[in-house]
Amino acid sequence: MKVLYLNNIYQGGGAEKVTRQLYYGMKNIGVESYLLTGYDDGIETAAGDSNIEALYSGRYAKECAVLRGCLHNNALPVNKRLRKKLCAMIEENDIDVLHINNAHGNYIGIEDIAYLSEYVKVVWTLHDMWAVTGHCAHAFDCTGWKTMECGRCENKRTYPAFYYNNIKAVHKKKKDSFTGHGITFVTPSDWLAGICRQSYLKNEHIITINNGVDMSEFGICDRQELKKRYNVPAGKKVILFAAANLNNEYKGFSYLAQALDKLDNKSDYYLLVIGQGLGDSVISREFGIKEFGYVSTTAMMNEVYAMADVFIIPSVAENFPCVALEALASGTPVIGSDAGGIPEIVSKDVGWIFPSRDSAALAQTISSAFSNTKQLDMMRPACRHRAEKLYTLDGMLEKYKCLYEELCRNNA
Structure with missing residues (x-):
């Protein structure tokens, strides 16, 4: 054939x-x-x-x-x-x-x-x-x-x-x-x-x-060791966003920025960003931000996914995003919008769904996710299991x- x-x-x-x-x-x-x-x-x-x-x-x-x-x-x-x-x-x-x-x-x-x-x-x-x-x-x-x-x-x-x-x-x-x-x-x-x-x-x-997703290329890693290596402060609530171009309106980065601005105790959070175009972002200066730019290796992508407490995909238009699958394979819970096929990927045992374009709902979802850090830790094996079961x-x-x-x- x-x-x-x-x-x-x-x-x-x-x-x-x-x-x-x-x-x-x-x-x-x-x-x-x-x-x-x-x-x-x-x-x-x-x-x-x-x-x-x-x-x-x-x-x-x-x-x-x-x-x-x-x-x-x-x-x-x-x-x-x-x-x-x-x-x-x-x-x-x-x-x-x-x-x-x-x-x-x-x-x-x-x-x-x-x-x-x-x-x-x-x-x-x-x-x-x-x-x-x-x-x-x-x-x-x-x-x-x-x-x-x-x-x-x-x-x-x-x-x-x-x-x-x-x-x-x-x-x-x-x-x-x-x-x-x-x-x-x-x-x-x-x-x-x-x-x-x-x-x-x-x-x-x-x-x-x-x-x-190639399960041999993604996996659960030692988060504390990764944070030390990448100089991410200990004790922070680490959020990850990834898109090739942050200015692509379909990816919804502006709604994430608005949601972050609505959070209390902003200094408790730390934002990881993969992709180009962060520039003069409207994100509050109270947030710690680490910008990775374009990441060319799967190994590094896995490490950044695994280092985050949650991966956020606030897209206003999507089909079946590979980044959400890769986050799950790395053991990282996902907060996703209800755009396209995202709700098919993110079940209740591995993350949360919020209404697309609703920054207030996203802010509330972020706060709720971090209200129980033990639950977040318990979700990590479930994320990996879902990826292994459904998305290899x-x-x-x-x-x-x-x-x-x-x-x-x-x-x-």
Whole structure:
């Protein structure tokens, strides 16, 4: 069995991380795997692997591709270069399954997915709502996608942005291209599966396969030893927030900042931050803050997760965030918003859920969590157990492998 993976870029979290997990994980269990990315961002870290290629290499090629996408209102209809490249790879390597992850980013055209489904079985893992909306990755309270009324969109600048109003036509093109072509849609969360079943994808093959975490790379560590090593003051209530870009409005850092400002005895708390963009934060100077910036190694990520008393994910839009799974695998309780699939991950024995965008509720939840430190300590083994039981990388890989095998049998 041979699988070709497709994603916009190589390096990154979310869809990029899942793509890498699938590519390398399947290779390790004997599935012949190939990976094509739209752009070469971070691909140098995979140097020497001849099965990994980028469609566009270099800054100039990427900028031209992005410009072409912008001219098509961030809804590229067809990319002949991609079609030619993929068809050649499919034929030369006798590919059985094409597995798409992130399909927006102006490297693949909307109509290309239906075109490619005529040559090979297509699996598409959805990491957001883009496949069912007129343009946006997350629709929030808008329900126009349900009734094909995205043409009335009032949020054209929501990622990926539209510059002129042809959203209704694009939405129809998506419906025509994504339905009736035998595509298998995988959603990491039940939440997103429910969204799909309320959309024009309702009659398509939709299954849920949760994201997974490599349990050998994350674990419960000696917190006191870690605090000494990283110069985190003893006796503090340690909170962790992580996002690649703190200014990404989807990640909700501003609501965390507001919540922290509402806490009593601010000097009792200490905030750990992973990611770029803290800058001149509005967080009170009474808080101790340690900024890690971009963390490049899994080992260090594990240590920072394990050092925290709680991990907070205040997102306003999410699917099935890997960071929450990694926190649990590190034995760290999670305080999460009710956005997307977060409530599916955070059960009562491993954390707390609060209403998205409600900084007062988040502040109350933080206070409640720290009101019983013995309970926090007792939750740590439960966090690890939940991750081991439900969210292992091996389990995720096995489910995808079974899906590929089923599709190949049906195609025989």
